[in-house]
Amino acid sequence: MKNQLDQKPMLSLQYMVILVCFLMNMLDGMDVMIISYTAPAIAKAWAISPAKLGVVFSSGLVGMTFGAIILAPFADKIGRKAMMLLAAAIMGSCIYLTTYSTEVWHLLSFRFISGLGLGAMLASTAALTAEYTPNNTKDFWVSFVISGYPVGAVASGLASAGIIKASGWQRMFEVAGMFTFLALPILYFFLTESLDFYLKSQPAGALEKANAILKKLNLEELKELPEKAHAGKAVRVSTLLEAEYKISTLQLWLSLFLAFSTLYFLTNWIPKLASDAGVSMENAIWAGTIFNSGAILGISTQGYLSLKFGLKKTIGFILILTAFLMAIFGFFVGSDAVLFIFFLLGFGVQGGFVGLYAVAARMYPTQIRSTGVGWAIGMGRVGGIIGPIVGGLLIAIGLNMTESFLVFAAPTLLAGIMTMKISSKEIS
Numbered sequence: 001m002k003n004q005l006d007q008k009p010m011l012s013l014q015y016m017v018i019l020v021c022f023l024m025n026m027l028d029g030m031d032v033m034i035i036s037y038t039a040p041a042i043a044k045a046w047a048i049s050p051a052k053l054g055v056v057f058s059s060g061l062v063g064m065t066f067g068a069i070i071l072a073p074f075a076d077k078i079g080r081k082a083m084m085l086l087a088a089a090i091m092g093s094c095i096y097l098t099t100y101s102t103e104v105w106h107l108l109s110f111r112f113i114s115g116l117g118l119g120a121m122l123a124s125t126a127a128l129t130a131e132y133t134p135n136n137t138k139d140f141w142v143s144f145v146i147s148g149y150p151v152g153a154v155a156s157g158l159a160s161a162g163i164i165k166a167s168g169w170q171r172m173f174e175v176a177g178m179f180t181f182l183a184l185p186i187l188y189f190f191l192t193e194s195l196d197f198y199l200k201s202q203p204a205g206a207l208e209k210a211n212a213i214l215k216k217l218n219l220e221e222l223k224e225l226p227e228k229a230h231a232g233k234a235v236r237v238s239t240l241l242e243a244e245y246k247i248s249t250l251q252l253w254l255s256l257f258l259a260f261s262t263l264y265f266l267t268n269w270i271p272k273l274a275s276d277a278g279v280s281m282e283n284a285i286w287a288g289t290i291f292n293s294g295a296i297l298g299i300s301t302q303g304y305l306s307l308k309f310g311l312k313k314t315i316g317f318i319l320i321l322t323a324f325l326m327a328i329f330g331f332f333v334g335s336d337a338v339l340f341i342f343f344l345l346g347f348g349v350q351g352g353f354v355g356l357y358a359v360a361a362r363m364y365p366t367q368i369r370s371t372g373v374g375w376a377i378g379m380g381r382v383g384g385i386i387g388p389i390v391g392g393l394l395i396a397i398g399l400n401m402t403e404s405f406l407v408f409a410a411p412t413l414l415a416g417i418m419t420m421k422i423s424s425k426e427i428s
Helices: 002-007 012-046 050-078 080-100 104-132 135-146 148-167 169-181 183-190 195-200 206-216 237-241 246-276 281-309 311-327 337-363 366-396 401-420
Strands: none
Touching: 012 050, 012 080, 012 104, 012 135, 012 148, 012 169, 012 183, 012 246, 012 281, 050 080, 050 104, 050 246, 050 366, 080 104, 080 169, 080 183, 104 135, 104 195, 104 337, 104 366, 135 148, 135 281, 135 337, 148 169, 148 281, 148 337, 169 183, 195 206, 237 246, 237 366, 246 281, 246 311, 246 337, 246 366, 246 401, 281 311, 281 337, 311 337, 311 401, 337 366, 337 401, 366 401
C-alpha cells in the first residue's frame, strides 16, 4: 500500500493531514515559548531568581519528556488522531489555567501537565506525517510540519510584546489557552486517522475505515485486512534496543539530548538574558522572536538540502556551524549584527534538531514508529530539561550571555558530530 502511495502524486487528503499537523505544531510553538516571553514580566512581578526561573522552564520540559515517552506510544494502540485530541485538551486546559497562577509552584504544576500534552502532540504529528507522505519527500514534509513550531513561536512573540505591555502576562496565557482549544474541532473534523494504524493495529471497524481512506486516495479497496502482526502486544522500548536498531537508536538519542540542551537553553533564556543586559522588556521579547524567525527559514532549508545531500550530512554540518557561531558570539555583542546572529542561531539549532525528528520518523517501521519517535523526543527532552537549569545556574554564578553561549557551543558541536555517525541504513 505504501509503495502505491510512493508512486502517485499527492492528493488533497495528504495535504490536509500535513496542514493540520503543521497547525498543531504552531500551537506547540506558541505554548512552549509563552513562558519564555512572559518570563521577564513574571520575574519582575514575583522577584524570582534565575535559578528558580530555570526550574520553571524545565518543569514544562519534564512534562514534555513524560508525554513523549509515556503518552505518545499509546498512539500506536489508540490511533494518532485520538492521541492528538487528548494532547490538545491537556494543553489548552493547563495553558488557560496558568492565568490564575499566584505562586511559583502553580507555574511548575501547570507547565508540567501542559508539557505532557505537548510531548505527545509533537511525536504524533511527526509519525502521522511520515505515514501519509511519499518516501522520496518524507524528510521534507516531516521537517515542514515541525517548522510549524517556530512559526507559532514567532506569532506568539509578536503578540506577546503588545499584550503583556497592555494587559499583563496573565492575559497572554488566557489568549494562548483559547487558541489551543480551537485545535479540538480542527482535529476532529479535518484530520484523517493513519491508514497504517487501521491496517496494522486493526481496531474495531478498521476495514471499513481503511477502505474509506483508500477511496479518497484513489487506491483499490480491500476485501479483508492483512494478517495482524504482534496482535495484542504493547510496543516496548526494548524493541528499539534490539540488534537491528540498538546502535542507531543510542546515537540518535545522544544527538537529540545534546541538541535539545542547547535549543532549550537558547529559547528559554534569550529574552531574559537580553533583558538583564539592559534591553527593554519589549525588545527582549523581540530578540526571542528573531531567533525563532531564523528557525522558520532554517527548517525549510534543512528539509530541502536533506533531499539533495542526505539527512546526516546536512544536519551534522548545520549543527557544527551553529556551534561555531555560538563560540564567536562575543565578537558581535554591542553591534547591530547581534540580531542577525540571533537569526542565524535560530536557523541552525532549530533546523538541525527538527532534522533529527525526520531521522526518527524514517528510522523505525510503522508498528513501532510512534514509540520510536516518542522515545527519541523524550531522550532529547531530558537534555532540554538540563539545558535551562544549567543556564540558570551559569547566570546565577555571574556568567554573561557571551560566556554562557560559549559553554553551550560544546554540546552543539558534539550533536553535529554524532548525527553524522548515525549508523541506520534507513538514513541517508
